[in-house]
Amino acid sequence: MNYTSPLILSVFIHLGIGLSFSNFFNIDFDIFNIESAKPISAYVIFDKETEPKKEQIKIPKKTKSAESVKNDIKTIAISSPDLVIDKLQQLSSTETYLPKERTNKFSQSDIEKYSFLIKQQVFNNWKRPKGSNPELKTEIQINLVPTGEILSAKIIKGSGNQVFDDSALVAISRINNFEGLNMQTKLFDEHFRTFILIFSPN
Amino acid sequence: MIKKRIFLIILSLVFSAFISSQLRIEIKGGLEDPINIAIVPFQWNLKTPQQESIQKVVQSDLESFGEYAVLSPENMLSLPSRAEEVFFKDWRILGSDFLVIGEVNPLEEPKEMLVNYLIFDVVRERIIHRGKVIGPIVTQRKMAHKISDKIYSKTQGIPGIFSTKIAYIDKPSDLNPAYNLMISDIDGFDSLSLFSSPQPLMSPSWSTDMKKIAYVSFEEGSSRIYIQELATAERIGLKQEEGINSSPNWSPDGKKMSAVLSKSGNPDIHIYDFKQSRWIQLTNHFGIDTEPDWSPDSNKLIFTSNRSGSPQIYELNVKSKKVKRLTFEGSYNARARYLPNGKEIVFVHRRNGIFHIATQNIKTGKIKILTDTTLDESPTVSPNGNVVIYATKDGDKDVLAGITIDGRTKFTMPSMKGEAREPSWSPLID
Numbered sequence: 001m002n003y004t005s006p007l008i009l010s011v012f013i014h015l016g017i018g019l020s021f022s023n024f025f026n027i028d029f030d031i032f033n034i035e036s037a038k039p040i041s042a043y044v045i046f047d048k049e050t051e052p053k054k055e056q057i058k059i060p061k062k063t064k065s066a067e068s069v070k071n072d073i074k075t076i077a078i079s080s081p082d083l084v085i086d087k088l089q090q091l092s093s094t095e096t097y098l099p100k101e102r103t104n105k106f107s108q109s110d111i112e113k114y115s116f117l118i119k120q121q122v123f124n125n126w127k128r129p130k131g132s133n134p135e136l137k138t139e140i141q142i143n144l145v146p147t148g149e150i151l152s153a154k155i156i157k158g159s160g161n162q163v164f165d166d167s168a169l170v171a172i173s174r175i176n177n178f179e180g181l182n183m184q185t186k187l188f189d190e191h192f193r194t195f196i197l198i199f200s201p202n
Numbered sequence: 203m204i205k206k207r208i209f210l211i212i213l214s215l216v217f218s219a220f221i222s223s224q225l226r227i228e229i230k231g232g233l234e235d236p237i238n239i240a241i242v243p244f245q246w247n248l249k250t251p252q253q254e255s256i257q258k259v260v261q262s263d264l265e266s267f268g269e270y271a272v273l274s275p276e277n278m279l280s281l282p283s284r285a286e287e288v289f290f291k292d293w294r295i296l297g298s299d300f301l302v303i304g305e306v307n308p309l310e311e312p313k314e315m316l317v318n319y320l321i322f323d324v325v326r327e328r329i330i331h332r333g334k335v336i337g338p339i340v341t342q343r344k345m346a347h348k349i350s351d352k353i354y355s356k357t358q359g360i361p362g363i364f365s366t367k368i369a370y371i372d373k374p375s376d377l378n379p380a381y382n383l384m385i386s387d388i389d390g391f392d393s394l395s396l397f398s399s400p401q402p403l404m405s406p407s408w409s410t411d412m413k414k415i416a417y418v419s420f421e422e423g424s425s426r427i428y429i430q431e432l433a434t435a436e437r438i439g440l441k442q443e444e445g446i447n448s449s450p451n452w453s454p455d456g457k458k459m460s461a462v463l464s465k466s467g468n469p470d471i472h473i474y475d476f477k478q479s480r481w482i483q484l485t486n487h488f489g490i491d492t493e494p495d496w497s498p499d500s501n502k503l504i505f506t507s508n509r510s511g512s513p514q515i516y517e518l519n520v521k522s523k524k525v526k527r528l529t530f531e532g533s534y535n536a537r538a539r540y541l542p543n544g545k546e547i548v549f550v551h552r553r554n555g556i557f558h559i560a561t562q563n564i565k566t567g568k569i570k571i572l573t574d575t576t577l578d579e580s581p582t583v584s585p586n587g588n589v590v591i592y593a594t595k596d597g598d599k600d601v602l603a604g605i606t607i608d609g610r611t612k613f614t615m616p617s618m619k620g621e622a623r624e625p626s627w628s629p630l631i632d
Contacts, residue, residue, distance in 0.1 A: 111225065115225065115227050118227055119227055119228075119229055122227075122229050123229055123231070123232065123233070124233070126229060126232040126233060127232060127233050127234075127235055127237060127299065128231065128232030128233065128234060129237075129357065129358045129359040129360075130269060130358040130359065130360060130588060131358050131359030131360030131586075132232075132359065133543070139226075141224075161359050162359075163355075163356065163357065163358065163359030164359055166323065166326075166330070167232075169326065170299070170323065170325045170326055171232075173325045173326050174325050191225045192225065194224060195224055195225035195226070195227060196224050196225065196226045196227070197227050197228075197229060198226055198227065198228040198229065199229050199232070200228065200229070200230050201230070201231065201232065202230060202231065
C-alpha cells in the first residue's frame, strides 16, 4: 500500500494544528468569541459619555483596567441616570446616522486615517536615543481593546540595541491609551486589534 | 483524484495563513528632545566631609552637550537614596524619563569609598542598572564621571565620554613663556602639563591603550617624533629622518604609527612599524601629502594633499597603496579625521573665504557644515562619534570649542587657561 500521500496529509494537518496552537498565525480567537463581542456595544455609550472627562484627567495611568472602566460606567449611572437614558434614546433614534456600522464596510482611507492617528501619537511620545544608527529597526506587536487601551506590547523583532528597543517600549507605555480610535467594530477587529509598530531612526 | 484535491486544499489553507498580513505602521525619526533625568543628591555616609557633590558633577557632565535636562534637587518631591523609597508616580508627575539615586559608603580602607547607585526607567517603573564605583576619596570627580558614562550608555545606547581626556598644546603666552603638552578632562578640570619646552611642540596623538602620547618636538632644532609614557613620563624619540618629521598618529590596532616625512624630497605619508622598527613609505608624489588619520579598521588612511592644485582629502588603502580623492567641493579641504563609524569624515572646509568644520559622508560625498565661526581648525572626534572639539579664536585668544555632530549644541571648553591649540581626543577605555 502507498502511504506517501496520507503521510504528507497528516504532516500538514499536524503542522497546521501545532502552529495554530503556538499562535504562529497571530489569529486572535477573541474575535470568534460571541461573549467577548458583547461589551463592545456598551463602549459606544461609555465612549460618548466620558470623552470630555478624559481630557480633563489628561494623565491616564497604568492602573486603568477593565475594572475601572466598569466603575466609571456605574458612577455615571448613579449620578445622572437621566443623562444615560437620554443618550440611549438618542442613540436608538439616530440609528440612521450610523450607516457604515450597518453595512460593515470600510475603505482603505479609514485604515490610513487611524494608522496616521496612531503614528502621530507614537511619534510624539518617542524620544530617540542618541546612539541610534540609521540601520536600527524594532518591530513591536501591539494588542488593543476597542477603547484604544494597550493590552500588551511585545517585541517581535529587536534591533539588537537594548536602549533603542527600550525607548520604543517607553513610548508605548507613555501612550497607554490611543486616543481617537472610535471606529467600526469590524475595522477594529480586522486591523487594529493587533498590529505591528516599526520603529526606525531614519 | 479526491486525495489530490484534499491535499491541494490543505496546502492552500496552510499557505493562506502565512500570507494573512498584519497592519504595519512605521514610525521614523522620533523626537530629539533632551532626556529628562532626575539625579537625587547621593546620600553621604562618610565621616569626612564631602568636598564636591557627586550629583553636581554628574549633572554638569550630562548637561554639557545639551542632551539631557536635569531636574534640579529643589524641585524634587522626595530625596530617596534606596530603591524602596522610590515612588515612580512622584517622578512621572515631574516629567522625568529616568531617575538616578545612590549612596556613598565608607570602606575598610580609610581613604577609599564605595558609591552604589541605581538608574530607573520611570515610565516603565523598573531598574535598568545597578552600579557601583570604588576609589580613593580624593578621586571623587573621576568616580562621578564613571557614573555619568554609565548613565549615558544606559539611556543613549552609545558609550559616554566623560572619563576621556583631551591632549592639547598650550602655546607660549605672557603668563607662560613655554610650549606645554597638556592633558585635561573634557570638562577642563584636572589639567596637567606632561612636557614643557621653549621650542615648538605639535600634533599630540593618543595611543589606543591611553597610556602613551606621541607628539612632535623641535627641542633639537629640527622636528622629531617623541613617544611619552603617561605614568612614568619616560620619553623615546622615534628614528629621526632628514627634513620634516610630523603628524604622528597611532593606528587603532596599536601596531603602527602614521606620520609625514620629507626624506625623499617632499612631504609624503609614511608608517612606522613598531615590530620591525622601521619607516615604510606609502605615498610618493611631488605634491605635499600630510595630516594622515587611520580608519577605525586600520586598513585605510585619509590625508590632505595639494596634488590637484588645492588642498583636498584623499583616502589611501594601506595594503594596495591605491589613492582615491574624497572631497570635490570647494578649494580648501584639510585636516580630516574619520568618525568612529568609518563612514564619515570631519575636516576643515573653506566656503566663501571662511574656515568651517564640516562632515562628509564618504559614500555619498554629502557635506554638512557644523560651525559658523571664522577660523576653525584641527577637529578631533569624541570616541563615541558624537562630539567634535576644534581650535578656534575667541577674539585674539586661541581657545578650544566643541560642537555635537548633529550641529545642535555648541560649547567652549571651560576653565582652560592660556592658548590652547591642536586638541586630540583620547580613546575610550574601561
